[in-house]
Amino acid sequence: MYRYGTETTVRLINRRASAVGAAPVTAGVTVRRGTGAALLLMAPFFAVFALAVLAPIGYAIYLSQFAQRASGLGFGGLHSVWVGLDNYRRVLTDSTYTSSYLHVLLYAVVAVPLVLGLSVVIALALDSAYAFGRRAAQLGLFVPHLVPGVIAALIWAYLYTPQVSPVVKALSSWHVHIEPLGPGFTYPSLINVVLWESLGYNIVIYYASLQAIPREMAEAAVVDGAGEWRTAWHIKLPLIRSAVALTAIFSAIGAMQLFAEPLLLSTAGSTGISQDWTPNLYAYTAAFTRNNDYGAAAAASIILAALAAGLSYVVTRFGKPWRQA
């Protein structure tokens, strides 16, 4: 549901989340022949996979063990020196790096429950007998998901700028003075952008899982005298629990990758967001702004990859929401 930095994986993961209740891939009746054909069919995927995923990870692990040092007397310019795990030590003891994790943690603690909670409530409302225009709503609410993350953040950055924004103006005419780009509004402003981007997407996923609930179940509840509200709370909500759990996990992993939105708000003048406010921004800044410190950038990337992969592995392995219906 979040679209930070490199969108692809986040979306992939989210779509995996949406395949909640997907029957686990089963082999079925397969035929023990044609291994050659199988490998041939898989070759293109594994070729690009090796090139664009495995090789970079390997190279980053290698690079993270080297640092640029000036050679003796400073005449020979810079050269690479093997430093073992020193880059990791350097990055992990850098308070900027550790606080970047603190930022995304604080952000996730508020944003994830807020986004998912609202999405669930709205999906249930949409699924209730009371709602008008379900199809139009479903289609319309999905539109922000089609807006590139940078452009969404850009639009909101203008809506946060006092001279430009009709929202800030309207609020101040009611004597509510807000300063969305000021230091006190860092988290609310950022969370609002992500909320806007991801609300409809989550609603559509939950609504789809709600639609998949056998109608007899809801009917039985009605026959037993439960009203719409009680049916929603006691019957429907528990049945989409695993969809919610999965989107929660992947939203949390998405939070670790925050990049485009804070970058844009920071260039728009948000005073609370520094150049290395999230782990991803930290790695980017280390590579491109801070003297091409590739060793630190590689180490920071590896730590981020390991943390995200570890988190999702643990959750999918032991949480098992992915196997439940």
Added chain:
Amino acid sequence: MSLSRTEPAPSGAAAPSRARGRSGRRRIWTPSRAAVNTLLLVVSFYTFFPLVWTVFAGAKTAGAVQTGDVLSLRNFNIVGNLRLLWSFQDGIYGRWFLNSLLYAGVGAGVGALICVAAGYAFDKYEFPGKERLFGLVLLGVLVPSAATTLPLYLLAAKAGLVNTYFAVLIPSLVNPFGVYLARVFSAGYVPNETLEAGRIDGASELAMFVKLGLPMLRSGYTTILLFQFSAIWNGFFLALVMLTDQHLFPVSLGIYELNTSLSSEGPALLPVVMLGSVVAILPLVVIFISLQRFWRAGLTAGSVK
């Protein structure tokens, strides 16, 4: 396997099929009904307000946007803005747009085919180490590409590929989740008996994929393509890291750089940023609305029991 249908449900069939078909009866306003619809109205307003504002801003003069005179009927300059959009810096916006089409079109078109071939092979063939290999694919889903993009840049810099079309195009082809999805689709849509019949007729394994498997997986292919297309079209970080030549920029990066330059260059190109944003959103909206049955199939793949 649950995916026994050969085609995703037509879009109309999904929504009103449940027992909520009370629309025939006269609607009675109750507090609950009012609460639910008020909530939906508020959410719709929240969703559409920024979009409407952007459409207006794209049709106005730079001065009007800067002074906050956007949601009014004054100071329109639609034709001037359009002309500026297509002409500034020798029409570079058009170039960005075509670049985005190239990255997303080729990346998703070829990428989804690669996924379908691999997913089909994972589903239909048995060989030693298969599940271990599939575990590698799932690892690719777990490792966020945000974390591999910088290493990818460092590698591309070493290989001299930075600032080329390939630097964005090749990584865009990789879609491990697409392989997972293709395996699920293949198990649901391609009956093993069909392949058995093909073998009896003496067809080669590859010919069977092309002539039997691929046509049956057409809707699965479209679903994977659709999501990969939108992921690449909306992508930003990869292009930001890989490209400095603005002739290679996709539209999202172009607008970002242009917007950043406004603070030093002045607001003359502000309408380009606004109108350019609107134009950049349009293709996906059109594609998703016209192919909505496929994205619904993608979102609910597997929840169809």
